[in-house]
């Protein structure tokens with residue numbers, strides 16, 4: 001993976017020192033809260049309901065063992081010994097003290113971590129396919145391009161005060177595991193018959209109050225022009241984005257109001273006036289970054305592993321884990337091992353310091369020192385030898401991290417909601433816990449198959465509810481927590497926004513409603529259909545009746 | 553009835569104005585039945601910029617055994633998160649915490665007076 005060089009390290013040290021001085025001035029009363037707030041936000045520090053919350057960037061979801069150990073250490077020393085992984089693959093600590101922040105930033109900087117690009121109207125920390133460098137279905141390693149964009153966008157002076165925040169996602173695979181259609185810019189790499197790489201550029205996706213799936217505005221952009229083209233997109237947005245209305249300030253509104261064709265035309269026009277050579281990355285620099293992601297340390301192994309096969313036949317629990325959480329690697333004899341942060345009854349995305357340390361140890365021993373964070377709030381060990389999967393499973397089980405439920409009904413995305421978030425209307429976590437408990441039986445969950453439930457505590461949609469197979473949105477009805485269900489959404493290749501099922505339900509009716517929806521699916525499904533397939537074929541009515549007939 | 557609350561600058565802890573000092577416990581909060589007095593207290597708190605972030609008034613109501621914030625959001629601020637009962641103020645336990653945790657009645661999540669939603 002990419003290691004920060006001297007320049008990166010200096011930038012981080014400077015940043016930490018600058019914030020130390022700013023904190024001191026605030027505490028001494030030399031700055032008002034209004035003056036200080038934008039500065040603390042630029043360093044990832046939010047004020048939530050019970051305390052400050054620190055959002056730490058995990059660029060494109062990639063962590064080394066040393067970095068994960070440091071996160072564990074910071075969470076234990078300065079917080080309550082746990083952290084919460086988010087849908088933007090960042091880590092949030094919910095009990096931070098302002099007076100500790102300068103030391104925390106120093107600690108993070110010592111392993112190349114920081115909170116830059118986690119807040120404000122800038123280009124945010126970007127996300128990428130968590131299977132990068134390990135999956136057979138990719139045409140290049142998307143981390144290379146994610147790192148290029150990270151370096152270009154960090155503190156970019158022209159794009160530090162955009163009309164609104166700006167999020168990007170990158171993939172190089174045929175399957176979309178980075179939700180590229182729900183972000184301001186989605187990039188998908190293609191390789192043509194001659195081997196040339198190009199980007200499919202999607203612009204104007206986003207969830208929140210006015211959800212949009214992004215249209216393609218450029219079909220094939222030669223990769224060498226990535227940065228100049230991104231600059232052209234951002235210039236058009238910076239110029240015409242709706243700064244007058246916070247609800248209309250995201251680029252999705254601009255793209256929707258101009259139409260993708262006109263938006264694309266304006267970008268092309270801007271781009272044609274750009275001195276591309278001055279902006280695009282020199283080949284030498286690209287080669288340097290590419291080298292950092294060259295495959296390293298893989299052994300030549302047979303495709304079939306005797307210990308792995310033996311463990312599957314001797315242990316049904318391991319066999320289930322292998323079916324649900326273990327995926328084929330592009331390298332023969334290796335596997336990707338998903339680590340579910342959705343143990344039944346626990347908070348989705350939460351991970352204790354002990355668990356982080358255990359995963360760091362496992363990654364160091366068995367996964368070439370790498371861990372990934374997925375937008376579905378799980379972790380992933382990308383490079384595990386099949387021979388080692390039984391040992392990895394055992395080590396994960398010892399710390400409660402071997403739940404075999406990836407992509408199943410209990411693998412629920414939930415934002416912090418009203419338990420922590422100052423913007424929330426309703427709680428999200430207890431709803432997720434209720435549903436997971438109801439479907440705790442792994443055989444039942446496996447019989448139901450792939451079913452993605454996504455919960456947000458307010459319309460800001462950090463929990464991606466619009467694109468859940470079942471989406472759940474917390475709303476405030478006369479001061480009580482209510483939940484609006486949507487069906488049929490997806491953030492993947494079949495991306496779609498969900499349809500509202502009916503009137504919002506009180507909290508205690510949500511898990512029973514999920515039960516009814518699942519009953520309809522099990523009754524109606526045809527061979528090979530997932531929940532969402534049955535919904536798309538059969539339509540809303542049967543599902544609606546099942547929930548609302550029971551609700552009275 | 554109103555109560556004045558804020559977050560403490562140094563650590564973000566939720567605090568309540570007793571009438572003389574800031575307390576971490578809701579049970580210690582002074583109650584105002586007079587809007588002018590409440591607003592005067594709020595204005596005074598807004599001047600305590602090295603101590604507090606964002607002081608504001610909340611509505612409180614009588615419940616069985618005492619008083620509780622009207623809004624569910626403010627009850628959570630006075631207690632802590634419901635997914636981790638060993639975190640936040642509720643971890644300390646006691647009668648005042650039990651009263652808040654079991655308070656029924658019309659919880660209005662917009663219980664903050666003059667709520668301005670900020671980013």
Ligand code: SF4
Nearest residue numbers: 415421424457458462
């Ligand atoms: S969706 Fe709303 S409640 Fe949930 S984390 Fe985002 S802003 Fe907070």
